Amino acid sequence: MGKFNWRALEKKWQKKWAWSKIDETDPDPRRPKYFVTAAYPYPNSPQHIGHARTYTIADVNARFHRMNGYNTLYPMGFHYTGTPLYAMAKRLSQNDREIIETFTKIYGIPAAKLDGIKEPRKMADFFRDDIKKGMVEIGFSVDWRREFTTADRLYNRFIQWHFRWLNKRGYITQGTHPVAWCPNDKNPVGVVDIQGDIEPEIGDSHIVKFEGDGTVYPTATLRPETIFGVTNIWVNPDSQYVRAQVDGEPWVISKDTVDTLEHQNHTVSVEKEIPGTDLLWKTVVNPLTKASVPILPADFVEPDNGTGLVMSVPGHAPYDYQALIEVKARYESSPEPHESLEKIQPISIIRLEGFSEFPAADIVKKFDVKGQDDPRLEDATKELYSKEFHNGVMNDNAQPYSGMSVENAREAVVRDLTSSGKMSIMYELLNKPLVCRCGAKLVVHVVDKQWFINYGEPEWKKQAHQCLDEMTILPEERRNEFNYAIDWLRERACARKVGLGTKLPWDPDWTIEALSDSVIYMAYYILAKYLNKNWLAFKKFEKDPEKLPDSFFNYIFLGGGSSESVARETGISKRILEAIRKEFNHFYPVDMRHSGKDLVSNHLSFYIFHNTALFAENQWPKGIVANGFVLMEGEKMSKSLENIVPLRQAVAKFGADPLRLGVLATAELNQDTDFSPALATTIQERLVNLIQQSRKLGRKRTGRATYSILDRWMLSRLNASVQSATAAMERLRVREVVNIVLYHLENDAAWYQRRLGPKKAKGDARNHVLRQVFDLKSRILAPLAPHVAEEMWAALGNKGLVAKAEWPKPNDKLADRIAEASESMIKDTLEDTSEILKATGLTPKRITYFVAGPWKWQIYQKALNVAVQSQTDQGSFIRDVMSEPELRSIGKPAADFASKAIRQATQMKEELRKSRVGLELKEMKILEDAMDFFSREFKAEIQVGQEGEKRVSDPKDRARSAEPYRPAIFIE
Numbered sequence: 001m002g003k004f005n006w007r008a009l010e011k012k013w014q015k016k017w018a019w020s021k022i023d024e025t026d027p028d029p030r031r032p033k034y035f036v037t038a039a040y041p042y043p044n045s046p047q048h049i050g051h052a053r054t055y056t057i058a059d060v061n062a063r064f065h066r067m068n069g070y071n072t073l074y075p076m077g078f079h080y081t082g083t084p085l086y087a088m089a090k091r092l093s094q095n096d097r098e099i100i101e102t103f104t105k106i107y108g109i110p111a112a113k114l115d116g117i118k119e120p121r122k123m124a125d126f127f128r129d130d131i132k133k134g135m136v137e138i139g140f141s142v143d144w145r146r147e148f149t150t151a152d153r154l155y156n157r158f159i160q161w162h163f164r165w166l167n168k169r170g171y172i173t174q175g176t177h178p179v180a181w182c183p184n185d186k187n188p189v190g191v192v193d194i195q196g197d198i199e200p201e202i203g204d205s206h207i208v209k210f211e212g213d214g215t216v217y218p219t220a221t222l223r224p225e226t227i228f229g230v231t232n233i234w235v236n237p238d239s240q241y242v243r244a245q246v247d248g249e250p251w252v253i254s255k256d257t258v259d260t261l262e263h264q265n266h267t268v269s270v271e272k273e274i275p276g277t278d279l280l281w282k283t284v285v286n287p288l289t290k291a292s293v294p295i296l297p298a299d300f301v302e303p304d305n306g307t308g309l310v311m312s313v314p315g316h317a318p319y320d321y322q323a324l325i326e327v328k329a330r331y332e333s334s335p336e337p338h339e340s341l342e343k344i345q346p347i348s349i350i351r352l353e354g355f356s357e358f359p360a361a362d363i364v365k366k367f368d369v370k371g372q373d374d375p376r377l378e379d380a381t382k383e384l385y386s387k388e389f390h391n392g393v394m395n396d397n398a399q400p401y402s403g404m405s406v407e408n409a410r411e412a413v414v415r416d417l418t419s420s421g422k423m424s425i426m427y428e429l430l431n432k433p434l435v436c437r438c439g440a441k442l443v444v445h446v447v448d449k450q451w452f453i454n455y456g457e458p459e460w461k462k463q464a465h466q467c468l469d470e471m472t473i474l475p476e477e478r479r480n481e482f483n484y485a486i487d488w489l490r491e492r493a494c495a496r497k498v499g500l501g502t503k504l505p506w507d508p509d510w511t512i513e514a515l516s517d518s519v520i521y522m523a524y525y526i527l528a529k530y531l532n533k534n535w536l537a538f539k540k541f542e543k544d545p546e547k548l549p550d551s552f553f554n555y556i557f558l559g560g561g562s563s564e565s566v567a568r569e570t571g572i573s574k575r576i577l578e579a580i581r582k583e584f585n586h587f588y589p590v591d592m593r594h595s596g597k598d599l600v601s602n603h604l605s606f607y608i609f610h611n612t613a614l615f616a617e618n619q620w621p622k623g624i625v626a627n628g629f630v631l632m633e634g635e636k637m638s639k640s641l642e643n644i645v646p647l648r649q650a651v652a653k654f655g656a657d658p659l660r661l662g663v664l665a666t667a668e669l670n671q672d673t674d675f676s677p678a679l680a681t682t683i684q685e686r687l688v689n690l691i692q693q694s695r696k697l698g699r700k701r702t703g704r705a706t707y708s709i710l711d712r713w714m715l716s717r718l719n720a721s722v723q724s725a726t727a728a729m730e731r732l733r734v735r736e737v738v739n740i741v742l743y744h745l746e747n748d749a750a751w752y753q754r755r756l757g758p759k760k761a762k763g764d765a766r767n768h769v770l771r772q773v774f775d776l777k778s779r780i781l782a783p784l785a786p787h788v789a790e791e792m793w794a795a796l797g798n799k800g801l802v803a804k805a806e807w808p809k810p811n812d813k814l815a816d817r818i819a820e821a822s823e824s825m826i827k828d829t830l831e832d833t834s835e836i837l838k839a840t841g842l843t844p845k846r847i848t849y850f851v852a853g854p855w856k857w858q859i860y861q862k863a864l865n866v867a868v869q870s871q872t873d874q875g876s877f878i879r880d881v882m883s884e885p886e887l888r889s890i891g892k893p894a895a896d897f898a899s900k901a902i903r904q905a906t907q908m909k910e911e912l913r914k915s916r917v918g919l920e921l922k923e924m925k926i927l928e929d930a931m932d933f934f935s936r937e938f939k940a941e942i943q944v945g946q947e948g949e950k951r952v953s954d955p956k957d958r959a960r961s962a963e964p965y966r967p968a969i970f971i972e
């Protein structure tokens with residue numbers, strides 16, 4: 001076999017698909033519709049193999065539904081707006097080395113081209129073109145007539161309508177809220193802007209104002225209720241601190257805190273710097289207990305965490321307990337002024353069942369902590385905090401809060417201290433450090449008059465839950481993540497001051513950000529088909545989008561108003577308006593939304609929220625697939641590992657279909673799949689083999705045929721494969737389908753051909769059967785490996801495209817229990833014989849098979865019957881068998897076999913037992929029919945005899961050991 005020309009195969013079929021418009025879908029009232037979408041790409045770089053999985057699964061789903069008679073729509077657009085593209089173009093225009101190397105080395109973009117794509121729009125156009133070519137080359141059946149970009153002027157107009165609608169519903173708020181912030185871009189950032197695609201989490205900590213010499217020493221804590229147990233304050237002696245006026249009060253804080261406070265709307269002016277060592281041994285006053293406590297040194301204090309000052313609660317905080325032990329040990333032998341250290345003892349303030357009065361001491365011991373930098377301290381802290389928060393009760397040292405649960409005491413302390421001006425809030429990034437795509441470390445910034453989408457709105461949340469409850473989620477295991485995300489989502493910044501995008505209609509200083517302008521665009525695919533026709537009626541609005549009134553969108557998408565009035569207002573003909581409205585009603589809602597698992601907590605949840613906010617309940621989303629990632633030879637793909645393969649290069653190298661199967665074959669939806677060139681090569685070979693076998697079968701039809709039991713076996717296996725492939729496809733368990741068609745069915749066909757042997761006998765039905773096998777194989781492969789499937793389909797002489805053929809239906813008439821049982825007996829007999837030959841090293845001249853006598857079948861059937869009814873008392877079974885005169889006359893052999901048969905029958909797998917009960921094989925005939933086969937396999941003469949008959953000689957008395965399904969074997 002020469003090198004297979006994948007490119008020629010792909011081009012040939014892609015041309016025919018385009019010619020017969022398999023992917024162009026218009027409304028068809030005679031058929032049910034199916035609308036599938038996948039997350040549109042950000043064209044800020046080319047796509048790589050990692051991107052292929054989601055789109056391939058979506059394409060498989062679309063093609064599968066087409067074959068099942070659905071009027072299936074699979075469109076695609078491009079996301080130009082938001083910061084990712086903007087950030088990438090900016091880095092390129094600043095000649096960022098990493099970006100230049102990624103583009104030139106990994107993606108093979110000629111360096112001379114880079115100058116032309118430094119402007120965001122040009123970069124987007126360049127990569128859109130590349131991504132689209134890749135999607136065509138890999139064979140995605142996308143309706144490109146509906147393509148659009150989110151920078152299209154009428155798309156911006158659509159998003160303005162969307163936002164005015166949200167605003168009207170009260171889902172947009174403006175306020176002062178903390179957001180994750182890039183100090184370099186001076187803008188809020190979300191998951192798409194952060195390296196590693198991490199969703200920022202912001203939490204509040206409480207600033208407790210200790211005082212000394214008229215100066216505030218603010219400590220930040222997540223556990224303000226432990227203020228009663230404070231024995232001292234920690235500072236890091238190696239850090240720099242400052243004295244500064246903060247909102248008019250003199251504060252001592254770490255140098256890093258100045259920035260943090262300024263980002264959070266505090267006015268800070270630094271007066272002087274103070275080395276950490278200068279703060280040691282001062283005393284400060286606890287604002288609640290009024291106790292004086294010293295400032296002591298601790299290494300675990302990080303200057304950029306909180307304020308750089310930490311209140312120490314050694315009775316209940318493992319870090320503080322450990323640091324106190326160490327500070328005491330360090331200064332034990334030194335004289336003045338540290339004698340007071342002796343007096344510092346932990347203070348117990350919380351009663352906790354199962355712990356001593358100092359739970360921190362218990363847990364430090366339990367975790368066997370070795371020092372302040374021991375990572376086990378973190379685990380110890382988490383465990384104790386959670387236990388105390390949920391089960392702890394404040395004790396008598398915590399007057400006046402004693403007797404309160406920790407949870408209630410926390411609220412009370414915060415309320416009381418805040419009202420007396422001794423406490424304030426500080427926001428922190430809980431999952432820091434986070435780094436912006438531009439390279440800057442993120443901070444929390446409190447923005448004035450920031451615009452938010454309020455996902456915390458209770459009615460809206462309820463609707464989102466209702467929608468989710470009725471949706472198909474694949475894999476189902478992800479449903480909990482959605483429930484959690486919907487519960488947890490609150491206000492979310494929805495606008496930025498930079499980036500491409502749609503201006504907020506009522507405040508054009510702001511641009512709507514990328515995760516807010518991409519949640520209802522699936523509806524826009526309907527409209528885009530009409531806009532792309534370049535009709536004069538739309539032309540004027542493209543020039544002047546502001547002139548397109550909201551009533552247009554209200555009518556198209558919500559059925560508001562009337563076509564007459566919108567036609568009058570817009571000059572667009574009533575006929576066109578009605579056609580668009582009708583088409584929207586035909587295709588909406590989206591039946592299946594495909595995306596990666598990383599988008600569950602943001603994009604996919606927002607998608608549910610927004611669709612329920614805008615559209616009628618019967619047009620809410622129906623399903624979501626969130627698949628895992630693609631690994632490259634077991635590793636995560638990353639620039640640093642240099643294992644990123646650009647998609648178009650991969651298609652050129654491995655072929656479209658091997659690549660498609662390569663990203664589907666090793667994992668079900670939930671898991672990450674593992675691609676490797678070796679896997680692609682194996683798949684290539686299997687696919688080429690399928691094409692060659694189809695060509696060998698050729699176009700010539702054979703006449704009627706009479707099926708042997710072996711033929712019926714093959715057709716029965718084929719039918720079982722159709723059944724399981726259909727069930728798997730309906731849940732998009734694509735790996736299973738790949739296994740069925742490439743491996744299981746292939747093994748069955750190989751066995752069938754091995755059994756038949758090379759010579760064709762007269763009346764041989766093999767071609768007749770194999771044509772059916774290959775016909776169904778090409779249909780089952782059609783969604784997965786569409787090019788190869790078409791080639792097979794055509795080679796077999798079928799008319800038309802397999803893409804338009806029907807998905808095979810299981811046919812109960814083909815299921816054949818007897819054929820399956822007899823073939824499995826042949827397989828077992830072949831195996832048993834081979835094993836004997838291997839063990840004895842014999843070269844056989846003659847092999848004789850003895851089938852079990854009729855009385856053994858009689859006992860065997862009885863045993864199966866008894867086992868099916870799960871009455872398994874061995875003794876009574878044997879008595880029962882021996883009570884029949886005919887069997888009793890056989891004597892001890894009958895009793896022995898009865899005991900063996902009942903044991904086998906009860907231990908057998910239920911499925912096998914069910915398939916054998918009531919079934920009597922004509923073993924003699926089956927083996928006689930297979931004599932040629934065995935003789936070919938073992939190059940020996942074959943004889944078949946039956947236990948109890950003297951027709952065939954049995955010098956070693958082997959026939960005695962024959963059992964149903966397990967003939968006795970005699971080798972000479």
Ligand SMILES: [Zn+2]
Pocket residue numbers: 182183184185436437438439440
């Ligand atoms: Zn940045």
